[in-house]
Amino acid sequence: DAMVIQNPRYQVTQFGKPVTLSCSQTLNHNVMYWYQQKSSQAPKLLFHYYDKDFNNEADTPDNFQSRRPNTSFCFLDIRSPGLGDAAMYLCATSRGTGGVPGELFFGEGSRLTVL
């Protein structure tokens, strides 16, 4: 059974039209991450939540926002998508309880196309 679920799997939007991607988890993990993955590149961390604490990467554009209304859900909002934002967006979770880093659990990703 899937433990990290992303919706939608495929999203097509128009240039400048806001889009929201969702992620839910059944693992009760403290930490939720959003990564952007472009073709043939490493996943790039956009931001993560440790419980309710939001941690933004310094180079994440302001166009990208996130919300975590509760432990189970996290959303990625792209306010005005540009052509360069077309990518696979990966949600991941980890326990984040300190000590040795635990593994990341990934969803299957949401592929965004911008027309």
Place this chain on the structure above:
Amino acid sequence: GNSVTQMEGPVTLSEEAFLTINCTYTATGYPSLFWYVQYPGEGLQLLLKATKADDKGSNKGFEATYRKETTSFHLEKGSVQVSDSAVYFCALSDVDTGNQFYFGTGTSLTVIP
């Protein structure tokens, strides 16, 4: 800072061939090291990990040893199968950087019958 450098692909091997995918890292602290695999159309999933120097991670016939002296974590498998065709990512995470994960660029492996 922390970074991972991974062998570039794509790699194409015949079934039952020996596989090595090189991975080296730079870290300020004492990271944990991971190999993730991404099968076509799926998300990343953990293949194996090692949390301290000289640890060997293993799973599904794959192995990697945490070598602090050479800052490496090379992935090996003695006999690959068609079902191993996927993209492999080396990654590190360090408690000193808030458990953030740093990924290599990925190596695409295709195994042909």
